[in-house]
Amino acid sequence: MVGPAKNGRVRHAFSVVNGGQELGPSSAPVSNAGSESGGIEFTREDVDALLNERPKRKDRFSLKEKCETMSEYIKRLKLCIKWFQELEESYLIERKKLENDVEVSERQRDEMGILLKNKEEELNSIIAELRKNYASLQEKFTKEELDKMAAMESLARERETRLEIERSQNSLSDEHGRVQRELSSATQKITSLNDMYKRLQEYIASLQQYNSKLHNDLSTVEEDFKRVEKEKVCMVENLSMLRGQLSVSKQTQDDAIKQRDALVNEVASLRMELQQVRDDRDRHKLQVQTLTAEYTTYKESTEKSSFEVDNLKSKYTELEVRCLSQTDQIKTLKDQLMIAEEKVQMSNLTTLETRTDYEGQKKLISELQTRLADAEFKLIEGEMLRKKLHNTILELKGNIRVFCRVRPLLADEDVSTEGKVISYPTSMDALGRGIDLVQPGQKHSFTFDKVFMPEISQEDVFEDISQLVQSALDGYKVCIFAYGQTGSGKTYTMMGKPGDQDQKGLVPRSLEQIFKTIQSLQPQGWKYEMQVSMLEIYNETIRDLLAPNRSSSDMLRENGIGGKQYTIKHDANGNTHVSDLTIVDVCTAKEVSYLLERAEHSRSVGKTQMNEQSSRSHFVFTLRISGVNESTEQQVQGVLNLIDLAGSERLSKSGSTGDRLKETQAINKSLSSLSDVIFALAKKEDHVPFRNSKLTYLLQPCLGGDSKTLMFVNISPEPSSAGESLCSLRFASRVNACDIGVPRRQTSMRPPDSRMSYG
Numbered sequence: 113m114v115g116p117a118k119n120g121r122v123r124h125a126f127s128v129v130n131g132g133q134e135l136g137p138s139s140a141p142v143s144n145a146g147s148e149s150g151g152i153e154f155t156r157e158d159v160d161a162l163l164n165e166r167p168k169r170k171d172r173f174s175l176k177e178k179c180e181t182m183s184e185y186i187k188r189l190k191l192c193i194k195w196f197q198e199l200e201e202s203y204l205i206e207r208k209k210l211e212n213d214v215e216v217s218e219r220q221r222d223e224m225g226i227l228l229k230n231k232e233e234e235l236n237s238i239i240a241e242l243r244k245n246y247a248s249l250q251e252k253f254t255k256e257e258l259d260k261m262a263a264m265e266s267l268a269r270e271r272e273t274r275l276e277i278e279r280s281q282n283s284l285s286d287e288h289g290r291v292q293r294e295l296s297s298a299t300q301k302i303t304s305l306n307d308m309y310k311r312l313q314e315y316i317a318s319l320q321q322y323n324s325k326l327h328n329d330l331s332t333v334e335e336d337f338k339r340v341e342k343e344k345v346c347m348v349e350n351l352s353m354l355r356g357q358l359s360v361s362k363q364t365q366d367d368a369i370k371q372r373d374a375l376v377n378e379v380a381s382l383r384m385e386l387q388q389v390r391d392d393r394d395r396h397k398l399q400v401q402t403l404t405a406e407y408t409t410y411k412e413s414t415e416k417s418s419f420e421v422d423n424l425k426s427k428y429t430e431l432e433v434r435c436l437s438q439t440d441q442i443k444t445l446k447d448q449l450m451i452a453e454e455k456v457q458m459s460n461l462t463t464l465e466t467r468t469d470y471e472g473q474k475k476l477i478s479e480l481q482t483r484l485a486d487a488e489f490k491l492i493e494g495e496m497l498r499k500k501l502h503n504t505i506l507e508l509k510g511n512i513r514v515f516c517r518v519r520p521l522l523a524d525e526d527v528s529t530e531g532k533v534i535s536y537p538t539s540m541d542a543l544g545r546g547i548d549l550v551q552p553g554q555k556h557s558f559t560f561d562k563v564f565m566p567e568i569s570q571e572d573v574f575e576d577i578s579q580l581v582q583s584a585l586d587g588y589k590v591c592i593f594a595y596g597q598t599g600s601g602k603t604y605t606m607m608g609k610p611g612d613q614d615q616k617g618l619v620p621r622s623l624e625q626i627f628k629t630i631q632s633l634q635p636q637g638w639k640y641e642m643q644v645s646m647l648e649i650y651n652e653t654i655r656d657l658l659a660p661n662r663s664s665s666d667m668l669r670e671n672g673i674g675g676k677q678y679t680i681k682h683d684a685n686g687n688t689h690v691s692d693l694t695i696v697d698v699c700t701a702k703e704v705s706y707l708l709e710r711a712e713h714s715r716s717v718g719k720t721q722m723n724e725q726s727s728r729s730h731f732v733f734t735l736r737i738s739g740v741n742e743s744t745e746q747q748v749q750g751v752l753n754l755i756d757l758a759g760s761e762r763l764s765k766s767g768s769t770g771d772r773l774k775e776t777q778a779i780n781k782s783l784s785s786l787s788d789v790i791f792a793l794a795k796k797e798d799h800v801p802f803r804n805s806k807l808t809y810l811l812q813p814c815l816g817g818d819s820k821t822l823m824f825v826n827i828s829p830e831p832s833s834a835g836e837s838l839c840s841l842r843f844a845s846r847v848n849a850c851d852i853g854v855p856r857r858q859t860s861m862r863p864p865d866s867r868m869s870y871g
C-alpha cells in the first residue's frame with residue numbers, strides 16, 4: 113500500500129506476518145488500525161532509524177552482554193531483510209498486477225502510465241535504494257556476523273581466559289592466603305623491627321645524649337681542672353705564705369721565750385740582790401740597834417771621852433746615810449722587780465698569744481694540706497677522667513684527623529700582583545675549621561678538624577696536639593705526619609727552626625712534654641722505658657739514620673748497591689719491625705735531641721729549584737714507650753711516630769733533572785701510593801694496596817686502624833702555589849673522610865723481643 117505523501121515524503125506501509133505473530137522492530141512500530149493484514153506499517157524513517165539503530169557499544173558491557181545485544185540486533189536485522197524481501201516480492205506482485213492491469217486496461221494504462229512510470233521509477237529507485245540498503249545490510253550483516261564470530265571467538269577465549277583466570281584466581285587466592293600469612297608475619301616482623309628501630313633510635317639518642325654529656329663533662333672537668341689548678345696554685349702560695357708567717361711567728365715566739373727566760377733570770381737575780389740588800393739592811397739595822405745601845409751605854413759615861421762620842425756620832429751618821437741609800441736601792445730594786453714582773457707577765461701573754469696563733473696556723477696549715485691533698489686527688493681524678501673522655505671522643509671519631517696549616521708569606525714572596533688566594537670563612541660552623549682557596553672564577557671550600565692561620569705560633573699548634581702526644585703515654589699508637597708541597601712548612605711544623613726556642617717544632621715539644629709527664633707521673637708509681645729509632649725512605653730505600661759510623665759508602669749500599677737491606681714486617685699485634693734498624697734507649701729529652709741532631713746530619717737534603725733546603729726523603733721518627741706502674745701493676749705500651757714527608761711537587765714545576773728527577777719520581781710514586789691507600793680505605797675496598805710503597809707499608813698500622821693518626825696538610829699562601837695547594841687540600845679532605853676504625857690501647861706485657869719493634 114502506498115500512503116499519501118506526507119511532508120513531501122512517500123509513506124510506504126507494509127506488514128509482515130510471521131506464524132500468525134506480527135514481528136517488527138521493537139522501536140516504535142506504528143500499528144495501522146486500517147490495515148487489512150493487520151501488519152505493521154514501516155516508514156522510510158523507521159527503516160532508516162532501524163538501520164541506524166545499531167546497538168551502541170557500551171564499554172562497561174561484558175562480552176556476553178555485547179553478544180546478546182548483537183544477536184538481538186542481528187535478529188531484528190534478519191527480520192527487516194525478510195520484510196524487505198517480502199516487500200520486494202509484494203512490489204513485484206503489485207507490479208505484475210499493474211502490468212496485467214496495463215494489459216487489461218489500455219486506458220487505465222494510459223492514465224496510469226505516467227503514474228506507473230513515476231511509480232515505477234520511484235519504486236525502482238526505492239528498490240535500488242532498498243537493494244543498496246539490502247546490500248549494505250548484507251554487508252553489515254556479514255560484518256556483524258564476522259563481528260559476532262569474532263565476539264564468539266573472543267567470548268570463547270574470554271571464557272577460557274576466565275577459566276584460566278579463575279584457576280589462577282584460585283591459585284592466587286591460595287597465594288593470597290599464603291601472602292596474607294606472610295604479610296601478617298612480616299607485619300609482626302615490621303612491628304618488632306619498628307620496636308627495635310625505636311629502641312635503636314632511643315639507644316642512639318641516649319648515646320648522643322651520653323656523647324653530649326661526655327662533652328659537657330669534659331668541658332666541666334676541664335673547667336674544674338683549671339679551677340682546681342688555680343686553687344692549687346693559690347693554696348700553694350697561701351701555704352708558702354703561711355709557712356713564712358709560721359717561721360716568723362716561731363722566731364718571734366723563740367725570741368719572746370728567750371726574752372722571758374732572760375727576764376725571769378733578771379727577776380731571780382734582782383730578787384737575790386733584793387734579798388741581799390734586805391739582809392744588809394737587817395744587818396745594818398741590827399748594827400744600828402747595837403750601836404744605839406752602845407751609844408746609850410757610852411752616853412752614860414759621856415764624860416769619859418768626847419772624842420769617842422764624836423767618833424761614834426760620825427759612825428752613826430755614816431750608818432744612817434748607808435741605811436738611807438740602801439733603802440733607796442731597795443726601792444729602786446722593788447720598782448725594777450715590778451717592771452720585770454710586768455714584763456714577764458707581758459711576755460707570758462705574748463707567748464700565749466703566739467702559741468694560740470701558732471696553734472691556729474698549725475690547724476690552718478693542716479686544713480690547707482688536707483684541701484691540697486683533696487685538690488691533688490681531684491686533679492688526678494679529673495686528669496684521669498679527662499684522659500678517658502678525650503680518648504673516648506677520639507675513638508668515637510674513628511677517623512684520621514686532619515689539621516691544615518697555612519704558613520705566612522716569606523720575606524721574598526709577594527702577593528700584591530696576583531692577590532690573595534687563601535681566605536678563611538667566618539661562619540660559626542666553619543670558624544677555625546674552614547679554608548677557602550680562590551682561583552680565577554672559582555672558589556674551593558674545605559673543612560678540616562682544625563685550620564691554623566699563618567699567625568698561629570708553634571706553641572699554639574702544639575697545644576692542639578699535646579693531648580694526642582699524651583695518648584702515646586696512655587698506651588696508644590700515635591702517628592702524626594706532615595704532608596704538603598715543597599716549601600709549604602712541613603719541616604718547620606715538625607722540627608721548627610733550629611736554635612730558636614720559640615719556634616721549636618712538634619717533635620722537640622712532644623719529647624719535652626713526654627719527659628715532663630713521665631717525671632710528674634713518678635710519684636704515682638709510673639716508670640717508663642723509652643727507645644728511639646729514626647729512618648728515612650729515600651728513593652724507595654730505607655736508611656737507618658742512627659746507624660753508627662754511617663759513611664757515604666754505606667749510603668751508596670743503602671741505595672741498593674749491595675749492603676744492608678732493611679725489611680719491614682708487621683706482627684700479629686700490629687707492631688711493625690724493621691730489620692737491623694738501630695734502636696737507642698733514651699732517658700732524657702737531651703739524649704733525644706742529640707740523636708735528632710745526629711739524624712739530621714745523615715739526612716739527604718737535595719736542592720731543587722723550588723726550595724734550597726728541600727728534604728728529598730720521608731723522615732720517620734719513632735719513640736716506643738713502655739710504662740709500668742709499680743703500685744697498680746698496670747702496664748702500657750705506646751708508640752709515637754712523627755713523620756716529615758718529602759715535598760709533593762709536580763715534575764714540571766720542580767724543574768728536576770738527573771738524580772733530582774729520580775728522587776722526585778720516587779717521592780711522587782710513594783705519595784701517589786699513599787693516596788691510593790687512602791682512597792681504597794675511604795671506599796672500604798677489600799684490598800688496600802699497602803705494599804705498593806715502603807712508606808705505605810711502614811704506615812700500615814697507622815692508616816689501617818689501630819692507631820690515632822693525625823695529618824698536617826701544610827699550605828703555602830703564594831698565588832703561584834694555588835694549583836699545588838688545591839691538590840693538597842683535595843687529598844687532605846679525602847684523608848679526613850677516611851674511616852680507619854677505633855684506635856686500640858696496648859696495655860699488654862711487652863714481648864721480650866720488642867726492642868726490634870718499630871711501631
Ligand SMILES: Nc1ncnc2c1ncn2[C@@H]1O[C@H](COP(=O)(O)OP(=O)(O)OP(=O)(O)O)[C@@H](O)[C@H]1O
Nearest residue numbers: 519520598599600601602603604723726727758759
Ligand atoms: N708557620 C711558619 N712560620 C714561619 N715560617 C715558616 C712557617 N712555615 C714555614 N716557614 C718557613 O718556610 C720555609 C719553608 O718551610 P719548610 O722547609 O718547613 O718547608 P717543607 O714543606 O718542609 O719543604 P720540603 O718539602 O722541601 O722539606 C722555611 O724557611 C720555613 O722557616
